[in-house]
Amino acid sequence: MPEGHEGTCPLTQQQLMERYFMEYRAQILSIAAFLDRMDRASAQDIGDDFRYDAFLKALQVLSSDERDRTLAIQMILSDPRVDLLDERDQQHAEGASPHKGEKVNQ
Secondary structure, eight states: OOTOOOTTTSSHHHHHHHHHHHHHHHHHHHHHHHHHHHHOOOSSOOOOOHHHHHHHHHHHHTTTOOOHHHHHHHHHTOOOOOOOOSSSSSEEEEEEEOTTTTTOOO
């Protein structure tokens, strides 16, 4: 367990496993199915799609021993820009940022 996080959840690891294992098992299988569909797609045309790149990077963080994985993955799947746009560039969110390496203004 990462240092500094001991005892911050009121449930024990065993209680967490009993309560949530089946739910998260299903979510992992869903992710695996998505990746399998990507592998079997009729055209391998994903190229350098920033969303897929972010998805794969998030999976690497998920399986790492990195502390605060939730925050790290949230940042991978977020647009780091905080500057205001002159006009709205689209109606919906992308779920990841195409702006790799841009500085975040804070």
